[in-house]
Amino acid sequence: MIPILAISLLTTAGHASSASDGSERVRSDQWHLNYLKATEAHRITQGEGVTVAIPDTGVDPHPDLRENLLRGTDIISGIDDGRADKSGHGTSMAGLVAAHGRGANLGALGIAPKASILPIRAKMDNKGGDIEYLADSIEWAIANGADVISVSAVSGTNTRLETSLRTAQQSNIIVVAAAGNRPDDSFVGYPASEPGVVAVGGIDREGNHATVSVTGPEIDVVAPAVDLYSTSYQGKYSKGTGTSGATAIVAGAVALIRAKYPSLPAREVVHRLTYTAVDKGPPGRDDQYGYGVIDLVAALTADVPPSWSALPTADASAGRGPTSTAAGPVADGRGAGSDGSTVRGLVTLGVLVVGGGAWAYVVRRRRRGDDPPPRISR
Structure with missing residues (x-):
């Protein structure tokens, strides 16, 4: 299982909200928030009552994220609760979904800052993982109250993993997955290619197809995937590029829709997401942009x-x-x-x-x- 976000750390600071820890500038660096009109969307809902499971490298209790962090699990060791991260990938994804910042525009902010994060450690130190670990993660998330499962990785597949994903869909859970990154990937990977899973591609700062994002007929929607600033381990921040981050952003968007329309079935939540997407490229669905760029406000109000x-x-x-x-x-x-x-x-x-x-x-x-x-x- 290959994580697909290139991440660099931005600061080695601790937990204090001081001018030296980067918290005062990371919000302004989060260009995707303005691009997606997150402030306007947050006046409608912030993801209250929705739980997003993140099978990844674990999630560190970053000060911008800890209020939203539930006890999860460590699929690999079986002895942890998922709230530890030695690589930063899982923490970065969690921050893009649901970081709450520290008020007064300090710290990182997620797309759904009042959603809950269910951390699942299913990968070893950002160096890949096992198909069985991912299947375990999906099954555990189903059994432990997930409303959304965000998979920022591509993997192989087997019957058990396919079954777990279909069970999630039958359980009214929305699975969002990264399409894959060039040059390592040349086509939409699994589980994004599984029917019913929301396959996410990426765009750049100008709203155009991100060169890092693979293309294919499975792409459903796209979201910002370049220069994404988020949380990392030990109170640090990160900057990353890849469809991993775009996937976390879409998972946050799904959380907003689920919070606004709690009785809406999963299939209709996805329909609302794709129906309101902003078209790019040739009119209609295409292999670069899918149904288009997610539109948070339209998805909540249309x-x-x-x-x-x-x-x-x-x-x-x-x-x-x-x-x-x-x-x-x-x-x-x-x-x-x-x-x-x-x-x-x-x-x-x-x-x-x-x-x-x-x-x-x-x-x-x-x-x-x-x-x-x-x-x-x-």
């Missing part, structure tokens, strides 16, 4: 029709039909950069007859400047 899988079948009870996760008008398209990118431009129209009544719905991706998507109507 009036999103149900996915095909959520539509009622012909034998559904009369008078019942698909439910919308309407939350008011869609926020204006922020775009994925300054290049005039658009949100999905495809239009799908359909009418479904259910129990003697007609349900008309419109699935329509918004472009920059479009009116909000139409509401589902009876």
Whole structure:
């Protein structure tokens, strides 16, 4: 199991919030927060009540993260609770998901700063791991209350790992996984390539495809993957590049959606994420950007029709039909950069007859400047 984020440490400071420990500048270095309009999203929700499992190198109780850190497990030794990290990779991923900082713009901030982190040590010192360890981790996360599982690694696969991932999906848990990094990877790796797993690619500071990110038909969404500042072990900070970090950011986005819509099934959470993504490249889904760049605000506020899988079948009870996760008008398209990118431009129209009544719905991706998507109507 290969971790896919190149990390460099930024400071050797301890835990004090002083001008010498880097906490005063790391927030301003977290360019992805402004890019994704995290402050605006945090006025809506900060991920309260959602648990994100991180099978990685463990998670150190960094001062910017410790309030959100649950007791986890050490799959490798069986004697720890996952709250130790000798390499920094797991702690960096946890910080991108849910670091809470130290107030007054000090310290690192995650996408979902009030979500809980369930640490699982499943890799040895950032030098790779074992397929069985990852399968163990997925099974443990399922049994211990995870709502989201964030896998910032690629691995091989076997029947047990495949089964554990499918069990997670059947258990209403969303699994998010990194697509892989060039030059080590040339195609979307596993578990990102498993159907139902959210496969994450990366973009750079300009919102364009990050050269480090692999491409492929499995890519679902993309997120910032370059120069990502986060927490590290022993109170330090890190700067990293790779689809590992993009995956942690998407896991944080999923946590926000789950907090805002706690009764929404996992499949519909993913649909909301992809439906509101900002289109890049050729119109429609493509192998570089998938459905587009995640849009935190739109994912929390858009009036999103149900996915095909959520539509009622012909034998559904009369008078019942698909439910919308309407939350008011869609926020204006922020775009994925300054290049005039658009949100999905495809239009799908359909009418479904259910129990003697007609349900008309419109699935329509918004472009920059479009009116909000139409509401589902009876």
